[in-house]
Amino acid sequence: MRTCSILCKFVMILCMAGLLPAAALAEFKAGVATAIVTPDPLLPVSGGVGTPEPAQVKQGELEVRALVLEQGDTRVAMVSAPFLGFPGVLCDKVRAQVKSIKPENVIIGATHTHSAPDMYAFPDGKGGTMADLGYIERVCKDTAEAINEATAALQPAGVKIAEGEAAEKIAYNYYAPQLYDRRCSVMQFAGKDGKAIATLVNYAIHPEVLGPDQGILSPDMVGPLYVRIAAQGGGMGVFMNGAQGGMVTADCRGADGKDVQTWEECHRIGHLLADEALRLVSAAPLQADPALFCAAKKVVFPIESELMLAIVKGSPLGFQVSEKNETATQVNVVNVGTAQVLTIPGEALPNIGFYLKRNMKGSQNFLFGLTNDAFGYILTKVDFNSFERYNYISRTSLGEMTGEIYIAEALKFASECPAPIN
Secondary structure, X not given: OHHHHHHHHHHHHHHHOOOOOXXXXXXXXXXXXXXXXXXXXXXXXXXXXXXXXXXXXXXXXXXXXXXXXXXXOEEEEEXXXXXXXXXXXXXXXXXXXXXXXXXHXXXXXXXXXXXXXXXXXXXXXXXXXXXXXXXXXXXXXXXXXXXHHHHHOOXXXXXEEEEEEOOOOOEEEXXXXXXXXXXXXXXXXEEXXXXXXXXXXXXXXXXXXOXXXXXXXXXXXXXXXXXXXXXXXXXXXXXXEOOOOOOEEEOOEOOOOOEOOXXXXXXXHHHHHHHHHHHHHHXXXXXXXXXXXXXXXXXXXXXXXXXHHHHHHHOOOXXXXXXXXXXXXXXXXXXXXXXXXXXOOOEEOHHHHHHHHHOOOOOEEEEEOOEOOOOXXXXXXXXXXOOHHHHHHHHOEOOXXXXXXXXXXXXXXXXXXXXXXX
């Protein structure tokens, strides 16, 4: 016991002298929790701006999934919400109900299913909205409770991290079939008993196999992804989308070229992505005490689109817009062991995703798209309104400079943060 005490004091002296990282003293922990947020009775589902479509049946459950990480004084929540988008104003509602984690360290991303209720509260043009505001409040409350439960479930853990190309027939680019990122980035957290606690899958895809027009409320292919991960011993699945804008969608094309929009096809794609993620991470070495770092900054964007300005000013959610028609959002950099995470507040096009990843600092780089906000498409100025194919995504972007501002601010921020420990 005396030898241990002397050794501990010696290590503390080294840390105080800056000769040993302080993180060496802190044990890494992970905890998870989930909350079912399927509305009962069913609510109309939203695939974007416009009138939500009535839902008659459900396929799978809508689930909020919370992963909380801790090392020393640093605690981070990574949350996956089963909606088209989860605006920053709702993120702030959730953060206000979580007392054990710094608000800026609560990171919430949307899976982007097109078969769930409207969380933007799109204005109906008559001074109101067709969204169910009571349901939105309930989801925020349940999300906060899931984060609190995950925090209470924290346990000593290690992590395996991998990145590699996934198989074909998961996603493709509807606008240009080969223009998408095939890489799947994976973190798998395991307890001291070696059993997986959670597997986080980061992959760029529109989960819209079913779409909003069939009267089905569903998590789409993300639901079967979660079921498969758990069945294969991967613990609780957590899906965080990537740079899937313009238009990286689920590859549900049949032999005749027509989309196969069935629940069975959701299973095929979800199971394939789960299997690929587990394959990639299976050979990764265990990082027993990974360093954890999290930082956040505000980034301001001008709202140049008349459509987007009408949405944020007409929604009853209380979006903050300045007199100059500018809006601010949160961007995070998170380091977990050898990996670096950068959040994107919307749907960045694949070329932006490729550029960001090759300028980040991790041995494995994760892009959490539609995270902390959901500002529509994010394009570079050279793509914006440059050709007919991009008319829709230009119209549903904040403006021509959104991509330029985001890239410059995000990479400057990442460069100011410490590199992941390799």
